[in-house]
Amino acid sequence: MEITRSSLRLMVLILCGLLLIFTLVQYPYAPSDKAELLDCSTNSPWCTFKNRFQLSTSKILKNPAQHQTRNHATDVPRHPLDPLTVTELNQVRNIILSHPFFTTASSYSLHSVVLEEPSKPLVLRWTQNEPVLPRKASVVAIVDGKSHVFTVDLSINQVTRHQIGSQTGYPMMTVEDMTSATWAPLMDTTFNRTIIERGVDLKDLACLPISLGWYGKREENRRLINVQCYTMKDTVNFYMRPIEGLTVLVDMETKRVVEISDKGRNIPIPNAANTDYRFSKFNSRQQLNLLNPISIEQPNGPSFTVEDGHLVKWANWEFHLKPDPRAGVIVSRARVRDPDTGRMRSVMYKGMTSELFVPYMDPTEAWYFKTYMDAGEYGFGLQAMPLDPLNDCPRNAYYMDGVFAAADGRPYVQSNMVCIFERYAGDIGWRHSESPITGMPIREVRPKVTLVARMAASVANYDYIVDWEFQTDGLIRIKVGLSGILMVKGTPYENVNQISNEEDLYGTLLSENVIGIIHDHYITFYLDMDIDDSDNSFVKVHLEKHETAPGESPRMTYLKATKHVAKTEKDAQIKLxxxxxYEFHVVNPTKKTRVGNPVGYKVVSSGTAASLLDLDDPPQKRGAFTNNQIWVTPYNESEVWAGGLFVYQSRGDDTLQVWSDRDRSIEKKDIVLWYTLGFHHIPCQEDFPIMPTVSSSFDLKPVNFFERNPILRVPPNVENDLPVCKAAASN
Amino acid sequence: MEITRSSLRLMVLILCGLLLIFTLVQYPYAPSDKAELLDCSTNSPWCTFKNRFQLSTSKILKNPAQHQTRNHATDVPRHPLDPLTVTELNQVRNIILSHPFFTTASSYSLHSVVLEEPSKPLVLRWTQNEPVLPRKASVVAIVDGKSHVFTVDLSINQVTRHQIGSQTGYPMMTVEDMTSATWAPLMDTTFNRTIIERGVDLKDLACLPISLGWYGKREENRRLINVQCYTMKDTVNFYMRPIEGLTVLVDMETKRVVEISDKGRNIPIPNAANTDYRFSKFNSRQQLNLLNPISIEQPNGPSFTVEDGHLVKWANWEFHLKPDPRAGVIVSRARVRDPDTGRMRSVMYKGMTSELFVPYMDPTEAWYFKTYMDAGEYGFGLQAMPLDPLNDCPRNAYYMDGVFAAADGRPYVQSNMVCIFERYAGDIGWRHSESPITGMPIREVRPKVTLVARMAASVANYDYIVDWEFQTDGLIRIKVGLSGILMVKGTPYENVNQISNEEDLYGTLLSENVIGIIHDHYITFYLDMDIDDSDNSFVKVHLEKHETAPGESPRMTYLKATKHVAKTEKDAQIKLxxxxxYEFHVVNPTKKTRVGNPVGYKVVSSGTAASLLDLDDPPQKRGAFTNNQIWVTPYNESEVWAGGLFVYQSRGDDTLQVWSDRDRSIEKKDIVLWYTLGFHHIPCQEDFPIMPTVSSSFDLKPVNFFERNPILRVPPNVENDLPVCKAAASN
Structure with missing residues (x-):
């Protein structure tokens, strides 16, 4: 009976496969339309989910009242750094697809269509009332299997530049690449048989596209991906139900299975029990209501404005903010008002997540290659899903949409991708009471209120929450939170007492048959600091123990600070x-405070982790941008992606390490600061079936930038300013 | 003219001095009453401020509506760990002062009168409905110049134990010690002449008592203090106007000047301009109004209760909280509810700030000794002033008073010393969206709400904000914020360009004639972890690079976690x-989760700093508890103050380092974890004239303590639960 049903399904799937091949030939590289043509989609909820993709990104799942649905059809750029609009993306598509190179191609896909930012001097000279600077697009495409980069000039309707891409890496995957990779194994009868033999109904199958890095010949000269699968039976949290040891190597161009590795037949699929995390699945007895309602309230509304969709003005800050398919969000031209002169002063020309590196620590066949680069491989912005109002961001948040291009160049809207809100967390900006020693009747306290720009990228299982937080005292905190779901491994073990050597698990037994594998997360930030002007220096302020001379002092030792100006890039390869x-300052050596200190900002580390892999281990070569926590490079338009522009299957020949090793001069230059935030993650049972957020951050902090405390003259809270609130919105 | 006025003042002050001597003889060690008898107090606002001390700690400066004024006269202890009540303190005073040892003494002062906590097993067995356990007080006194420790049994009205204190250190100063030390120099004509010669009017004088550590013979066998002075002319921020190089050594017992060092005559007193920070001193044009009102609102009230004044119950947490004159606040019996069993589970028996160490990095005569220990020398709780509602803590905060004993044993109330509030900061407890890869319509997000217990100690210039933050996911974050005012040094320099070698400043030129001296802050926490029971082990989980064997894997390296159980104290002397x-776990080795992991909590470091002074440098010997970031000791009732019980002028023979070096067994024992949070502070101009808060923290985090994510089943926010708010309370 069981066999018969399986055979039937097999036949359906073979038919499916044939249909798919037909489809692929007839409708090359327009996968967003393709799913509807697949008969299998009517059988598999997994396929059906894919069809829902367009829906889930453009429509809203709940709390509809909260969402500002915007029509982007008539968007017009107002600022030279504004992202390409729907109209412009359509124009780029028309220009590029009518270019002879494309009209003669047998296949193509567009992997990135974004604004090519005008040159820095032009942007710096531009003022808000001027017409926007000439608009250009940068297009990364794979045409007949080869990578290309085009510049499209929208003012003259022409492709003005065309470069052949690197041989040693590929562009960021398109969403269509990822989704189609997950269907590809279904065309393979061996695969389907394996799935059925594991006791998994094909309709319950859920597969993930897993970038495979680069380890040698096999990963060269063709665009490959590993696919691994799970069962969705009895849970939406299929991540907890791996079909362990089964890895399908798929060619992303042909969508064909290249190789199947099937080593986990003896490993049971973990149970679905206790894995679902949706609130709607708990009955009222199971629900855990711990708290009364609590909310950040601003009865007179927020204190910030977003002009022309992207220019954020709040308190003493002003910056440009835009979604980006690869970086997630880009903060540009961050400027702060000097309380003494009233003038806006430059702090940072551009800041963004440049790359991520997430190596897993299991060298076995189905795991060794898991060394993700979530920005350059998957698109950190492409994976940034609509935020959930009242939960992802408090009331009064402003939501910004992303407007991106699909693989066929057609624009689509990633709605509510970024939120901006003011945060009051009960913290203190500054304070002083006089103590009983003096007994003076003084108690001056100022509450701390900040502005947060947030996105949350869901790169398959993991959720990364990225906050850019601006403080009125001039500090910028960049915070990364990790939540979501672990990538787990199936195991025959049900209890630690069955295991002779726990180390060999490569992780922690989280539940029966489930191991949470040890892994690291590195998030590398590009920070083009422009302290009052572009030409800056990087100064290492060394705190060193100094010994007193005999008889000099009753003290034997004390710490002394000495300043070392980094001359070249190698002086600025920093391990903490x-x-x-040390303190690490970016200063403007030509601008001094009244008493003669160079104006500057310092980068302040908090909790972090360092990569310990061998420098010549292939993953670490590709992730070489994590070899130091801090780097400084001279500004170079082409050096923005720390793992290289073409990071997919790259060999590490275009990383920050390679650029920095040129050892160029960085003194009194337009310099870029790089900071890597790291996490070691040894999973624990609390991470099952979904992880409480873990976060860390680093700060960019003014250091002799202002003449004095810039928030000296801000008022305290008084009762009369605060709101009067009634119990609930429903009343 | 100028000279005549000065002479007149000199005469008044000599008279003052004589009066003071008369007073000291007639009214020994009751300084809180004494100020009123001093004629000089009518001349000097500084003296007048002292008289205001009682006022400022018992009355409220502003926002009177917010304050819950409590009458503590009828307080009754309900919990065995409740602090001594007003009634009990009076009883202790009666018992101790009628003890023959005191009735025959020629002088005495009480330096600490606190609850002697019942033994741990008794407290653990006690349940809430039982009568409170027998009450005892621990009294530290100086009697005829010698230190003593007494146990007073309140149930039998007797002194039941009497120990002679250590010879190598003295008890914490009383507030009366500190204030009287600042008047003592005024009795010295040489001092007064010096002040006048520096151009400072004696009525403008403000002096600070500065603990002098221990450097050798001079600091032995008598209780000494250094006094340094400032001018208050034209500013309340006298800290920015040092009379540099003038140090007066005062004998704290005789209140007499021992020695005057006067080396700064050529150093001008910095200007008062731009030093005042009080909002009321700025006119409306100067005020910087950046923001609309913003508030954390809880229309149905907070979700926590404080039973019997000290037992805090919130969400899944319960703990006992009490103010302490030395530690600031003490958190006891922190327990969290297991969501599976519904039972309260023990996490920490007791947690508190044990000691601080604040070494300044200037070896010169007037600065080398500044190596403060703010808990054991000044009383971290004694200096914790009333919090400012709406600014120190948000609306809906609950305020707890401290009830302490003065030097004469009389109880007094430190009102609003601790606040407890719920925090919603717009952060995310956990989240997951399905990505475009799967396209599943899932977006589950839970807001993060926490409970904070806060105090702010103003140890003269500096303000320390200490937060104990409890999360529903079981995590406890201990956060320390630094604000307040720098300790600065006068200098002839007005601009950095006048300085040949900037290093020799020992700091940063912050303003004309003002140097901010480099210093460190270390805050050492005592954390008596009891994971499910008292007997625990400390496990170091080492993440080490492991190389694969040839042919084993395409990966060359990966990280492997190995567990090392610390057998003895030296195994647990940890430098990060x-x-x-490493991860550092405190586990209960006898209690396992369902799948066999030992239940535990880990201590998670964030940003910190390490002391770099020589181990045998006298300040570092005294501050030896900062030689490591983490230590573990077996529980010992007498080992709670990391620098020793008698830390004032101590020589470092009773520190955590000394205890730990005994290398006792700590496996499967009742163990205490110690963590030191450190800060290096190179001042910058933004710290002038008052510092924006800098903070850091560390976490105690469940690790396989729960079977799974303990907040899996909490609800998301929905619009209908949130409040409706009107513009302002004044309307």
Whole structure:
């Protein structure tokens, strides 16, 4: 009976496969339309989910009242850094697809269509009332299997530049690449038989596209992906139900299975029990209501404005903010008002997540290659899903949409991708009470209120929450939160007492048959600091133990600060050391405070982790941008992606390490600061079936930038300013 | 003219001095009454301020509506760990002062009168409906110049134990010690002449008592203090106007000047301009109104209760909280509810700030000794002033008073010393969206709400904000914020360009004639972890690079976690290293999760700093508890103050380092975890004239303590639960 049903399904799937091949030939590289043509989609909820993709990104799942649905059809760029509009994306598509190179091609896909930002001097000279600067697009495409980069000039309707891409890496995957990779195994009868033999109904199958890095010949000269699968039976949290040891190597161009590795037949699929995390699935007895309602309220509305869709003005700050398919969000031209002169002063020309590196620590066949680069491989912005109002961001948040291009160049809207809100967390901006020692009747306290720009990228299982937080005292905090779901491994073990050597698990037994594998997360930020002007220097302020001379002092030792200006890039390859502390300043050496200190900002580390892999281990070569926590490079338009522009299957020949090793001069230059935030993650049972957020951050902090405390003259809270609130919105 | 006025003042002050001597003889050690008898107090606002001390700690400066004024006269202890009540403190005073040892003494002062906590097993067995356990007080006194420790049994009205204190250190100063030390120099004509010669009117004088550590013979066998002075002319921020180089050594017992060091005559007193920070001193044009009102609102009220004044119950947490004159606040019996069993589970028996160490990095005569220990020398709780509602803590905060004993044993109330509030900061407890890869319509997000217990200690210039933050996911974050005012040094320099070698400033030129001296802050926490029970082990989980065997894997390296159970104290003397990472677990080895992991909590470091002074440098010997970031000791009732019980002028023979070096067994024992949070502070101009808060924290985080994510079943926010708010309370 069971066999018969399986055979039937097999036949349907073979038919499916044939249909798919037909479709692929007839409708090359327009996968967003393709799913509807697949008969299998009517059988598999997994396929059906895919069809819902357009829906889920353009429509809203709940709390509809909260969402500002915007029509982007008539958007017009107002600022030279504004992202391409729907109209412009359509124009780029028309220009590029009518270019002879494309009209003669047998296949193509567009992997990135974004604004080519005008040159820095032009942007710096531009003022808000001027017409926007000439608009150009940068297009990364794969045409007949080869990577290309085009510049499209929208003012003259022409492709003005065309470069052949690198041989050693590929562009960021398109969403269509990822989704189609997950269907590809279904065309393979061996695969289907394996799935059925594992006791998984094909309709319950859920597969993930897993970038495979680069380890040698096999990963060269063709665009490949590994696909691994799970069962969705009895849970939406299929991540907890791996079909362990089964890895399908798929050619992303042909969509064909290249190789199947099937080593986990003896490993049971973990149970679905206790894996679902949706609130709607718990009955009222199971629900855990711990708290009364609590909310950040601003009865007179927020204090920020977003002009022309992207220019954020709040308190003493002004910056340009835009969604980006690869970086997630880009903060540009961050400027702060000097309380003494009233003038806006430049702090950072551009800041963004440049790359991520997430190596898993299991060298076995189905795991060794898991060393994700979530920005350059998957698109950190492409994966940034609509935020959930009242939960992802508080009331009064402003939501910004992303307007991106699909693989066929057609624009689509990633709605509510970024939120901006003011945060009051009960914290203190500054304070002083006089103590009982003096007994003076003084108590001056100022509450701390900040502005947060947030996105949350769901790169398959994991959720990354990225906050850019601006403080009125001039500090910028960049915070990364990790939540979502672990990537777990199936195992025959049900209890630690069955395991002779726990180390060999490569992780922690989280539940019966489930191991959470040890892994690291590195998030590398590009920070083009422009302290009052572009030409800056990087100064290492060394705190060193100094010994007093005999008879000089009853003290034997004290710490002394010495300043070292980094001359070249190698002077600025920094590994942090608790017992050899430094401050790291970016200063404008030509601009001094009244008493003669160079104006500057410092980068302040908080909790972080360092990569310990061998420098010549292939993943670490590709992730070489994590070899140091801090780097400084001279500004170079082409050096923005720390793992290289073409990071997919790259060999590490275009990383920050390679650029920095040129050892160029960085003194009194337009310089870019790079900071890597790291996490080691040894999973624990609390991470099952979904992880409480873990976060860390680093700060960019003014250091002798202002003449004095810039928030000296802000008022305290008084009762009369605060709102009067009634119990509930429903009343 | 100028000279005549000065002479007149000198005469008044000599008279003052004589009067003071008369007073000291007639009214020994009751300084809180004494100020009123001093004629000089009518001349000097500084003296007048002292008289205001009682006022400022018992009355409220502003926002009177917010304050819950409580009458503590009828307080009754309900919990065995409740602090001594007003009634009990009076009882202790009666018992101790009628003890023959005191009735025959020629002088005495009480330096600490606190609850002697019942033994741990008794407290653990006690349940809430039982009568409170027998009450005892621990009294530290100086009697005829010698230190003593008494146990007073309140149930039998007797002194039941009497120990002679250590010879190598003295008890914490009383507030009366500190204030009287600042008047003492005025009795010295040489001092007064010096002040006048510096151009400072004696009525403008403000002096600070500065603990002098221990450097050798001079600091032995008598209780000494250094006094340094400032001018208050034209500013309340006298800290920015040092009379540099003038140090007066005062004997705290005789209140007499021992020695005057006067080396700064050539150093001008910095200007008062731009130093005042009080909002009321700015006119409306100067005020910087950046923001609309913003508030954390809870229309149905907070979700926590404080039973019997000290037992805090919130969400899944319960803990006992009490103010302490030395530690600031003490958190006891922190327990969290297991969502599966519904039972309260023990996490921490007791947590508190044990000691601070604040070494300044200037070896010169007037500065080398500044190596403060703010808990054991000044009383971290004694200096914790009333919090400012709406600014120190948000609306809906609950305020707890401290009830302490003065030097004469009389109880007094430190009102609103601790606040407790719920925090919603727009953060995310956990989240997951399905990405475009799967396209499943899932977006589940839970807001993060926490409970904060806060105090702010103003140890003269500096303000320390200490937060104990409890999360529903079981995490406890301990956060320390630094604000307040720098300790600065006068200098002839007005611009950095006048300085040949900037390093020799020992700091940063912050304003004309003002140097901010480099210093460190270390805050050491005592954390008596009891994971499900008292007997625990400390496990170091080492993440090490592991190389694969040839042919084993395309990967060359990966990280492997190995567990090392610390057998003895020396196994648990931990220096953190970024490139040699560990997790540090406190586990209950006899209690396992369903799948066999030992239940535990880990201590998670964030940004910190390490002391780099030589181990045998006298300040570092005294502050030896900062030699490591983490220590573990077996529970010992007498080992709670990391620098020793008698830390004032101590020589470092009773520190955590000394205890730990005994290398006792700590496996499967009742163990205490110690963590030191550190800050290096190179001042910058933004710290002038008052510092924006800098903070850091560390976490105690469940690790396989729960079977799974303990907040899996909490609800998301929905619009209907949130409040409706009107513009302002004044309307």
């Amino acid at each position: 050391k608790l017992y050899d502390p | 290293k970024l490139y040699d990472p």
